[in-house]
Amino acid sequence: MGKQANLYSFSGVDTLAPALRAYVISCQEAGLARHGVFKVGVSGGSLPKTLAQALLAPPSSDNNEADTVKWGKWEIFFADERAVPLDHQDSNYALLKAELLDKLPADAEKPAVHPIDIQYLDDTQELADQYEQTLVRSFASRDSVKLPIFDLLLLGCGPDGHTCSLFPGHELLRETSAWVAPIEDSPKPPPKRITLTLPVVNHSVRVAFVATGGGKKGIMKEIFEEGNGLPCALVNEGTGERCSWFVDNAAVEGVSYPRRPFSL
Numbered sequence: 001m002g003k004q005a006n007l008y009s010f011s012g013v014d015t016l017a018p019a020l021r022a023y024v025i026s027c028q029e030a031g032l033a034r035h036g037v038f039k040v041g042v043s044g045g046s047l048p049k050t051l052a053q054a055l056l057a058p059p060s061s062d063n064n065e066a067d068t069v070k071w072g073k074w075e076i077f078f079a080d081e082r083a084v085p086l087d088h089q090d091s092n093y094a095l096l097k098a099e100l101l102d103k104l105p106a107d108a109e110k111p112a113v114h115p116i117d118i119q120y121l122d123d124t125q126e127l128a129d130q131y132e133q134t135l136v137r138s139f140a141s142r143d144s145v146k147l148p149i150f151d152l153l154l155l156g157c158g159p160d161g162h163t164c165s166l167f168p169g170h171e172l173l174r175e176t177s178a179w180v181a182p183i184e185d186s187p188k189p190p191p192k193r194i195t196l197t198l199p200v201v202n203h204s205v206r207v208a209f210v211a212t213g214g215g216k217k218g219i220m221k222e223i224f225e226e227g228n229g230l231p232c233a234l235v236n237e238g239t240g241e242r243c244s245w246f247v248d249n250a251a252v253e254g255v256s257y258p259r260r261p262f263s264l
């Protein structure tokens with residue numbers, strides 16, 4: 001059997017955040033070494049707040065290259081998005097903007113951010129196709145690239161085991177050709193969304209999940225002990241050691257799965 005996903009557990013978000021920061025920066029440096037930019041996909045939900053705590057912290061010392069978030073080299077995409085205007089309370093873009101992008105220091109270089117094209121909100125298939133074209137333009141032509149390769153996907157895990165907008169038992173889990181797919185019957189509101197597909201998620205160089213709080217412990221037990229075809233478990237199986245979970249102790253209380261001490 002191949003190597004398994006890494007599970008890093010921390011006393012709380014205050015201890016998780018510095019480790020997540022170090023991990024993201026190491027992925028950033030690997031991306032910059034590979035192609036001069038850092039291509040990252042982010043989720044909504046509880047992730048942006050924790051991510052902001054990790055990335056908006058000052059570097060551990062002045063001129064510390066190894067601890068610097070190079071925002072000007074980042075290209076940010078959305079792992080999933082709801083079919084709503086960009087200033088809507090359900091928008092993952094609006095959430096990331098409020099939690100993180102608007103809080104970047106005024107003198108910091110800014111990342112290139114790729115939101116959905118809101119002119120297609122009434123047609124989720126077109127919304128997904130257009131977002132796929134955004135990926136095609138960034139990741140080179142689809143003729144030469146079978147799947148986009150994100151340097152890092154930063155994902156959440158819903159209490160039902162969903163990730164991105166890939167929900168347990170949904171037919172979208174069987175999608176094999178699209179990079180981005182529409183969903184019109186999301187069990188979690190709002191129903192209309194677009195999402196990266198499972199092959200794209202599993203093709204990423206690195207995948208990091210962030211899951212905190214005792215409310216996640218039931219589903220974490222199921223994901224790590226049984227799998228049961230849950231979307232998060234399918235990512236674990238598809239990515240193996242390229243996948244790392246940053247969780248707090250409350251989220252994995254009683255979960256039988258080896259924790260690793262965090263190191264890069």
Ligand SMILES: O=C1O[C@H](COP(=O)(O)O)[C@@H](O)[C@H](O)[C@H]1O
Binds near residue numbers: 156159163
């Ligand atoms: O609906 C969504 O939920 C998931 C999980 O959210 P969380 O609040 O339980 O962390 C999120 O990752 C996804 O981007 C979002 O659209």
